Amino acid sequence: MVHYKLIYFNLRGRGELARLVLHHQEVAFEDFRFEREEWPKYKAGTPFGQVPVLEVDGKPLAQSNAIARYLARQHGLAGQNEWEQSQADMYVDCIYDLISGTRPIIYETDKEKQKEILQKFLKETVNPHLEKLEQQLIKNGTGFLVGKSITWADLAYYSFFSPMTERFGDSVIDNSPHLKKLVEHVANIPQIKKYVETRPKTTL
Amino acid sequence: MPGYKLYYFNVRGRGELSRLILHYAGVPFDDFRFEGKDWPAFKSKMPFGQVPVLEVDGEKMLAQSHTIARYLARQHGLAGQNDWEQSQADMYVDCIYDLHGAMRTPTWETDPVKQKELFDKVNQDTIQPHLEKVEQHLVKNGGGHLVGQGLTWADIAYYAYFTTPIMTRLGGEVLTKAPHLKKLIETVGNNPNIQKYVETRPVTSG
Numbered sequence: 001m002v003h004y005k006l007i008y009f010n011l012r013g014r015g016e017l018a019r020l021v022l023h024h025q026e027v028a029f030e031d032f033r034f035e036r037e038e039w040p041k042y043k044a045g046t047p048f049g050q051v052p053v054l055e056v057d058g059k060p061l062a063q064s065n066a067i068a069r070y071l072a073r074q075h076g077l078a079g080q081n082e083w084e085q086s087q088a089d090m091y092v093d094c095i096y097d098l099i100s101g102t103r104p105i106i107y108e109t110d111k112e113k114q115k116e117i118l119q120k121f122l123k124e125t126v127n128p129h130l131e132k133l134e135q136q137l138i139k140n141g142t143g144f145l146v147g148k149s150i151t152w153a154d155l156a157y158y159s160f161f162s163p164m165t166e167r168f169g170d171s172v173i174d175n176s177p178h179l180k181k182l183v184e185h186v187a188n189i190p191q192i193k194k195y196v197e198t199r200p201k202t203t204l
Numbered sequence: 205m206p207g208y209k210l211y212y213f214n215v216r217g218r219g220e221l222s223r224l225i226l227h228y229a230g231v232p233f234d235d236f237r238f239e240g241k242d243w244p245a246f247k248s249k250m251p252f253g254q255v256p257v258l259e260v261d262g263e264k265m266l267a268q269s270h271t272i273a274r275y276l277a278r279q280h281g282l283a284g285q286n287d288w289e290q291s292q293a294d295m296y297v298d299c300i301y302d303l304h305g306a307m308r309t310p311t312w313e314t315d316p317v318k319q320k321e322l323f324d325k326v327n328q329d330t331i332q333p334h335l336e337k338v339e340q341h342l343v344k345n346g347g348g349h350l351v352g353q354g355l356t357w358a359d360i361a362y363y364a365y366f367t368t369p370i371m372t373r374l375g376g377e378v379l380t381k382a383p384h385l386k387k388l389i390e391t392v393g394n395n396p397n398i399q400k401y402v403e404t405r406p407v408t409s410g
Binding site for chain 2: 047048049056059061062063064065066067069070073074082083086087089090093094100128129132133136
């Protein structure tokens with residue numbers, strides 16, 4: 001039995017997708033979290049001075065999507081064939097770009113300015129993406145992003161849009177009924193529900 | 205052999221890695237480039253209104269630059285020898301994706317003085333610390349490549365990033381403290397297929 005240690009801040013952030021993959025597949029792992037003040041202690045020991053890092057029997061793997069993809073592939077959540085795997089990769093890359101887009105919003109301290117940046121982000125980036133996404137979901141026709149069953153891509157969209165709606169309101173995905181349904185579906189998966197109920201409560 | 209059509213602007217940018225992979229592997233493809241003014245006509249046809257997009261056999265479309273490059277690398281033996289090596293390669297290419305993001309602002313800056321300032325800051329704050337770690341990993345891995353003992357798309361990704369027009373123009377000193385990476389980049393550049401492509405590709409600003 002392989003030993004996994006996932007090293008990340010005590011935040012959801014860029015560590016959460018890997019955690020969701022492992023919880024969904026009910027794979028045991030060490031969910032190693034540290035507070036911001038402790039980061040200097042761990043930074044030098046990471047491959048690129050960043051986290052998350054996944055240690056697989058002590059061997060390190062860095063970069064949030066490389067980690068989540070590795071775990072998804074090892075545990076049957078990556079897609080049923082190479083084309084599906086690429087489709088899943090594509091969707092997760094879209095989420096990576098959206099996450100990067102939220103950084104100026106999260107770090108803006110002026111409330112009015114934050115609201116402005118958020119509205120701009122929703123209008124210029126999120127909504128155009130969601131329009132295309134709805135078309136893709138309808139075209140695929142199974143309720144999932146890729147193929148006939150859940151993949152890490154579905155977890156990635158849940159992982160991004162669930163906190164977005166919590167923080168900024170349901171209106172974020174009001175015009176995307178298929179995505180809304182998918183996010184709700186993932187939220188109600190027993191393993192996911194249980195993890196979400198028991199995980200540390202963090203701002204990000 | 206599948207029919208590949210790669211849609212992208214007539215620049216290197218985020219399309220170049222896939223082009224280099226296909227040229228390195230000796231795989232023919234339709235390198236479909238369009239100018240900025242023609243973009244609106246294509247935008248609505250693309251899965252997410254963005255390029256690059258890879259069209260396979262005239263029917264299936266794949267978006268996102270690194271997803272495309274990974275798919276091509278895997279199809280043509282450049283992804284790594286096993287699951288772990290493939291993840292290591294993914295990791296390095298993700299690092300390059302972040303470095304690309306960091307270089308976006310300097311790349312688009314039109315004032316040459318300001319551009320140099322911005323470039324130097326990205327180099328100092330982001331690239332140099334990253335290179336320190338990469339050198340350590342290259343030495344530890346041994347053999348000259350980033351992953352395993354042979355060339356992977358990760359090596360090509362580093363070659364592509366460190367030979368962009370802005371890097372060529374302003375980054376003469378960037379690899380001074382990274383001799384192993386410098387050697388790896390030269391090795392990739394000296395590959396006959398890469399050399400032939402680089403000599404004949406359109407000359408573009410980015």
